[in-house]
Amino acid sequence: MKSDAIVGVDVGGTNIAAALVRGRRISRRIAADTFAQGGFERSLRQIKSAIAPLHRDARSIGIGVAGIIDSHRGVVRYSPNLRGWSDVPLAKILRAEFDRPVRILNDTNAICLGEWKFGVARGHDNVFLFSIGTGVGGAAICEGKLLFGANGFAGEFGHTVIDHQGPKCVCGLRGHVERYAGAKFIVARARSKMARQKSVLAEYEVLTPEIIARAARRGDRVAREVFAETGYYIGTGVSNLLALFDPEIVVIAGGIARAGSILFTPIRKAARSMVMGAEHRRFKIVPASLGDDAGILGAALFSKLAVSEPEL
Ligand SMILES: [Zn+2]
The missing domain is CATH 3.30.420.40 (ATPase, nucleotide binding domain)
Structure with a gap:
C-alpha cells in the first residue's frame, strides 16, 4: 500500500466521525449516527458505512470507541454507551471487512493523544x-x-x-x-x-x-x-x-x-x-484546542504508532 493516509474514526455514544488523516491534516470527513440503542449489529453497520468510502485510500485504520477497550487484543470489553457491546473483537471484524490493519483504543485516550501531539498539550x-x-x-x-x-x-x-x-x-x-x-x-x-x-x-x-x-x-x-x-x-x-x-x-x-x-x-x-x-x-x-478533530487525529496516530506491532 503506497498511501500514507490513515482512516481515523471516533465512535461516540451519539455520533460517529471518520476521515482520512495525513499527519495532522484531515480530509473527506464522514458523519453518521451511532444508533447506540439499536444494539451491536446496528452500530457496527454504521461504523462500517463510515469507513467504507475511505479505506481504499488508506494503509491502516484507527478507531476511538467510548468504553473499556483492550487495545492489545483489539477488543471492546464493555461500553456503557453502546448497547450490547460486550467482549466484541472489533479490530478483527473490521480487519476481515476492509483488509487493513485495525487498531482500537478508548475514545478519550484518542482525544488525549490528539491534543498531546497536535494541540494544546x-x-x-x-x-x-x-x-x-x-x-x-x-x-x-x-x-x-x-x-x-x-x-x-x-x-x-x-x-x-x-x-x-x-x-x-x-x-x-x-x-x-x-x-x-x-x-x-x-x-x-x-x-x-x-x-x-x-x-x-x-x-x-x-x-x-x-x-x-x-x-x-x-x-x-x-x-x-x-x-x-x-x-x-x-x-x-x-x-x-x-x-x-x-x-x-x-x-x-x-x-x-x-x-x-x-x-x-x-x-x-x-x-x-x-x-x-x-x-x-x-x-x-x-x-482543549482541537475540538472534534482531536479524537480522529488521535485514533489515526494510534494506528500509525501501533501498526508496527504484530497484526491481530
Ligand atoms: Zn460512576
Missing part, C-alpha cells in the same frame, strides 16, 4: 485530559506515554469519588465526578434551582449545559450558581488527579470546556485550594 510529558459531555472520560500521558492500566480502565476520572455519601452515578456507585459534571446532572441542578428562583432559563423547553453557560455569561443568577457549583465539583476531582499524577497541564475537552471563565475560574480555585503543596506546584488547567 504539545511538548508536555505529563498530561491529564478529561472530557465533559454526556459522560466524563479521562486519560493520562505519564512521562511521555499513554497510560492504559492493567485492565484498560486507567484515567477514568468521571468515576472517581468526590463525595462518598453522594448521589448514585450512572455506573451505580456513589458520589462520582460524572454524577455532578455529566450534562444531564448539570441540567437537573439548573431545574431544581429554577423551581425556587426566577431565571431566563425558564424560556427554554429543552435545556443543555451550553444554553446554561450562555445565560451565565449574560449574568443570569441561577445559571451562574450552576456553573460555580459545577466548577467546584470538577475542581475537587481535579485536586485528586493533581495529587496522583502531578501533571504539568490538565486539559478539559467537550462542549462546555468552551464556557470560559465561568467554568475555569471555580475549577482552578477549588483545585488549588484542595491540593497539597499547591504553592510548590506548577500546572495549568486549560480548555
